[in-house]
Amino acid sequence: MKYVRFSYHNTISYGILEENTIKVLEGSPFGEYTITETAIPREKVQLLTPCDFSKAVCIGLNYIDHALEFQLPIPTEPVVFIKPSTSALAHLGTVQYPKQCNRLDYEAELAIVIGKKAKDVEVADVGPYILGYTCANDITARDLQPKQGQWTVAKSFDTFCPFGPFISDEVDPSNLSIESRVNGKTLQKSNSSNLIFGVPFLVSYLSKIMTLLPGDIILTGTPGGISGMHHGDTVEIIIEGLGVLKNTIG
Numbered sequence: 001m002k003y004v005r006f007s008y009h010n011t012i013s014y015g016i017l018e019e020n021t022i023k024v025l026e027g028s029p030f031g032e033y034t035i036t037e038t039a040i041p042r043e044k045v046q047l048l049t050p051c052d053f054s055k056a057v058c059i060g061l062n063y064i065d066h067a068l069e070f071q072l073p074i075p076t077e078p079v080v081f082i083k084p085s086t087s088a089l090a091h092l093g094t095v096q097y098p099k100q101c102n103r104l105d106y107e108a109e110l111a112i113v114i115g116k117k118a119k120d121v122e123v124a125d126v127g128p129y130i131l132g133y134t135c136a137n138d139i140t141a142r143d144l145q146p147k148q149g150q151w152t153v154a155k156s157f158d159t160f161c162p163f164g165p166f167i168s169d170e171v172d173p174s175n176l177s178i179e180s181r182v183n184g185k186t187l188q189k190s191n192s193s194n195l196i197f198g199v200p201f202l203v204s205y206l207s208k209i210m211t212l213l214p215g216d217i218i219l220t221g222t223p224g225g226i227s228g229m230h231h232g233d234t235v236e237i238i239i240e241g242l243g244v245l246k247n248t249i250g
């Protein structure tokens with residue numbers, strides 16, 4: 001299934017995306033739902049973030065080539081930080097360029113979407129806790145990152161967590177091509193098979209630190225090839241089977 005959340009005639013609903021049609025759900029994929037007879041063409045709706053999250057838990061330096069481009073050691077434990085719920089941004093939304101930032105970066109990331117409350121889950125048992133996967137962009141005020149000594153400020157501005165356009169449970173997260181493009185030019189290209197810490201390990205590891213709630217997302221890290229963006233740029237994150245997440249820089 002490919003799950004979307006959308007606004008249509010001032011009503012917000014979840015739906016199932018099939019080709020270019022959305023079948024409207026009664027209820028939500030994070031609980032009970034039924035698929036109704038109502039179908040709406042995709043171009044008639046405004047897609048929203050595919051869920052609301054209480055937290056976006058992010059993993060830093062989870063691709064070897066990205067750690068090397070910062071001349072940092074390969075982590076032996078995941079590097080973890082959190083983006084606030086106010087950083088969420090939908091597909092086609094505009095990223096706000098903060099006044100105090102002089103270098104704004106994209107980071108293409110595979111995101112895990114938690115489907116049900118997860119606490120102290122073992123690696124072998126994570127499957128039922130994952131609703132699916134989506135594209136995410138870990139927008140970063142790069143010049144503010146070293147100034148702070150930790151990453152919260154650089155990663156937490158409003159609109160710094162675009163994700164979507166849909167959540168799919170039809171992909172194998174251990175082998176997905178992942179790419180970013182700015183103004184149509186490919187700048188990152190890798191595969192989720194290059195993750196240092198993979199999806200089952202991360203869900204288990206994080207669930208032993210904090211309770212993961214339905215709708216929470218985990219950004220799994222970005223491959224090498226990061227660089228800056230400018231006002232008016234278009235940035236796209238493309239992940240195999242997960243569509244294209246497109247945003248502009250305001």
Ligand code: MG
Pocket residue numbers: 058059060107109138221222
């Ligand atoms: Mg990142």
